[in-house]
């Protein structure tokens with residue numbers, strides 16, 4: 001039924017040929033300025049991303065979403081909790097995966113008062129309770145909705161006409177990421193609709209990663225960077241539970257065409273990954289993961305994390321590949337040469353001066369591809385070290401070029417540098433994103449709670465700063481530590497507080513030590529329960 005719905009809605013077609021006249025809709029905002037088949041940035045393309053304001057998703061978001069493996073039926077609180085546990089136990093959290101939560105998992109309905117309420121049969125702790133569980137594990141909370149009248153299955157209400165109320169509900173549930181689908185939106189103007197949702201989200205006061213999901217409809221790459229953080233460029237990568245290698249490759253090549261639109265805080269999203277789903281070979285898993293990293297795509301795993309073999313874990317947690325995806329320059333790699341079987345992907349400079357290169361082989365036997373330095377814009381005489389990001393071996397220096405030997409559906413994923421070192425950029429992992437404190441006495445108390453953040457990448461962390469002006473009077477935050485670990489020590493003074501519950505969302509900015517410019521922001525929640533009125 002689901003597959004029928006996808007095909008009959010025309011979404012597969014519209015998304016599969018990104019930028020070709022098949023995408024029927026041009027948003028009002030861009031109608032005058034841009035031709036219909038726009039696959040490279042027009043002159044005057046706004047480079048400013050919404051992320052510059054909130055500091056979120058300055059590198060591609062990483063996490064897990066249930067749709068590819070599970071569809072809507074088996075989604076419930078137990079599944080999401082088990083997956084969150086598996087995300088930690090498998091080492092994926094330590095590799096940078098953070099966002100996790102239900103997709104179209106029949107999570108909520110709309111009451112007679114217009115407000116969203118949790119479907120308690122499926123999510124007995126409530127959507128807020130599930131979020132607290134996720135935050136207490138040092139993970140971030142992802143939720144799903146739709147910009148139309150209903151979600152795609154029709155089983156959940158969409159945000160149309162309830163944009164401000166619903167964004168407030170997602171903020172109250174403490175979502176950190178929201179995927180917003182585009183089903184049941186007939187007659188709505190796409191850019192205007194998503195702009196209203198972004199405004200509503202800002203009004204709700206909780207910065208949230210906005211993941212637009214119109215499958216390429218309305219050319220979101222032209223306008224969505226100013227209002228959200230990432231946008232789907234294509235139709236669904238698979239029907240639930242049915243990984244489809246050929247379709248995934250079509251999606252990769254369609255997404256590739258949009259490389260000029262990606263950058264820090266504004267990412268092309270070729271959909272959640274199918275790595276580790278039944279039906280794919282190890283080579284295909286490796287290739288898909290490498291392509292997603294090469295395209296600086298969001299890395300949302302879509303497999304069953306509770307039942308992964310070692311090879312899947314090794315692929316999903318390969319920090320050397322992830323380093324390419326998470327490189328702070330945020331450049332999306334592209335195809336520079338393609339003979340139909342072998343494609344050479346390059347154009348991805350990395351922050352340390354090295355560059356990533358990928359050879360994908362889609363033929364039947366084995367292929368050798370000589371990569372000439374000149375094809376990559378380098379001098380033939382350059383002497384370069386070549387790091388194989390899967391065998392983790394460095395060779396060279398090589399002059400003129402390098403020959404990669406690649407098996408069917410496999411890749412050579414390489415990093416080239418004049419230096420023999422290949423540093424890993426910051427991979428931020430927190431021990432929790434929630435500090436919960438309780439004051440029992442009517443005498444003033446001082447309570448402390450800590451959030452520790454570790455860089456699993458190569459270098460020391462740059463300094464973090466919390467603006468004291470942004471905190472409520474009862475809370476002070478000190479950032480302690482050096483090297484790869486920082487602790488945010490939260491000190492609460494209860495003097496004069498009335499009985500009740502208090503909440504603060506703390507924003508810490510990671511600042512460039514030289515320019516003082518904020519690099520990325522980290523948010524966590526502080527909850528305080530005061531059991532009695534407290535004297536001064």
Ligand code: GLA
Nearest residue numbers: 067103104152153181213236
């Ligand atoms: C659309 C999206 C999918 C998934 C489903 C849920 O098809 O593209 O990723 O969220 O809706 O119905």
